[in-house]
Amino acid sequence: MTTPDEPAPASRPEHDDPARYIELAGFEGEWRELWWDQDFLRLMARRLGLGEVRRALDVGCGAGHWGRTLLPHLPGDAELVGVDRVEAFLELAAREAVARELDGRCRYQLAAAESLPFPDASFDLVTCQTVLIHVADPARALAEMRRVTRPGGLILAAEPDNLANTLAWLNCSVETSPADVRALLELQQLCEAGKRALGEGDSSIGGRLPGLFMAAGLRDISVHNTDKCARLVPPYATHPERVDLSVFVGWCREHAWFTGGREDSRRLYLAGGGAAEDFPARWRLVQAWCDAFVRDVEAGRFYGARGMLHYLIAGRRAPE
Numbered sequence: 516m517t518t519p520d521e522p523a524p525a526s527r528p529e530h531d532d533p534a535r536y537i538e539l540a541g542f543e544g545e546w547r548e549l550w551w552d553q554d555f556l557r558l559m560a561r562r563l564g565l566g567e568v569r570r571a572l573d574v575g576c577g578a579g580h581w582g583r584t585l586l587p588h589l590p591g592d593a594e595l596v597g598v599d600r601v602e603a604f605l606e607l608a609a610r611e612a613v614a615r616e617l618d619g620r621c622r623y624q625l626a627a628a629e630s631l632p633f634p635d636a637s638f639d640l641v642t643c644q645t646v647l648i649h650v651a652d653p654a655r656a657l658a659e660m661r662r663v664t665r666p667g668g669l670i671l672a673a674e675p676d677n678l679a680n681t682l683a684w685l686n687c688s689v690e691t692s693p694a695d696v697r698a699l700l701e702l703q704q705l706c707e708a709g710k711r712a713l714g715e716g717d718s719s720i721g722g723r724l725p726g727l728f729m730a731a732g733l734r735d736i737s738v739h740n741t742d743k744c745a746r747l748v749p750p751y752a753t754h755p756e757r758v759d760l761s762v763f764v765g766w767c768r769e770h771a772w773f774t775g776g777r778e779d780s781r782r783l784y785l786a787g788g789g790a791a792e793d794f795p796a797r798w799r800l801v802q803a804w805c806d807a808f809v810r811d812v813e814a815g816r817f818y819g820a821r822g823m824l825h826y827l828i829a830g831r832r833a834p835e
């Protein structure tokens with residue numbers, strides 16, 4: 516099922532295997548809940564005036580994490596609508612809302628970011644998290660988000676710079692030579708270039724969003740970053756450490772790199788202009804890094820202060 520005037524789809528990995536996507540994106544479990552501190556969001560809510568919001572739209576809501584994370588910072592009677600282009604995620608979001616007794620305030624419907632099925636100026640707040648990194652044409656999605664925001668209303672995007680985030684991992688305690696760090700980063704760069712070329716989005720769009728917000732005609736642009744930073748210190752006894760490591764150890768056990776598993780990474784790498792003959796050696800580096808990481812964690816000798824570039828970029832639709 517698609518919305519009537521949805522644009523011709525680029526490749527949509529989440530459609531091919533929603534169950535796998537739910538697992539890899541951390542839609543179940545608590546990992547996404549580690550991305551923000553509620554006291555930091557309280558500060559942001561005050562600065563951004565979220566107390567004025569009566570109707571909010573969460574674009575590309577997935578299982579609903581981001582909307583639910585923001586909800587405590589909106590007035591108690593504010594309504595949240597979530598849209599996504601994958602039915603299976605919306606079902607999960609609706610179930611989660613019922614489980615938290617939020618179903619009176621949250622509703623979910625099928626829609627593409629590029630053609631939102633709402634009249635102009637329908638919402639006080641239009642927001643998204645880790646969605647613009649997946650769309651073929653972020654300018655088009657932002658224009659649509661702006662259209663459904665009321666004049667003077669807020670557009671708020673939480674989007675990362677994943678190339679920088681990969682480097683943060685590589686700078687943790689797994690011993691990696693400078694040449695291997697460069698090769699791994701280049702692999703990621705080429706995969707990201709391939710992802711862009713295939714119309715699957717820009718995994719490191721965060722740093723480009725102020726420019727895209729300006730180009731979309733937004734005003735009062737502000738940029739913040741999550742204050743979260745994973746402390747990873749043996750014996751990894753805290754709850755956040757256990758959750759964070761269970762996700763990354765799980766990925767590394769199956770050699771799922773930041774760009775996906777081997778086949779998906781190869782597809783993106785080639786689309787990004789990587790040489791086919793170089794890929795096996797690059798992938799052996801990924802495997803070696805992942806194996807060393809798992810070994811170090813299991814032996815209690817992995818240390819890290821894993822910072823995240825996960826920006827919170829806000830802008831207003833100009834009042835009329």
Ligand SMILES: C[S@@+](CC[C@H](N)C(=O)[O-])C[C@H]1O[C@@H](n2cnc3c(N)ncnc32)[C@H](O)[C@@H]1O
Nearest residue numbers: 575576577580581599600627628644645646649
């Ligand atoms: C990484 S998930 C993020 C989900 C949620 N925002 C969160 O932070 O938990 C990306 C989501 O964006 C959705 N998505 C990607 N492109 C989209 C588009 N063009 N229109 C609507 N949803 C889209 C995907 O289906 C997926 O649920």
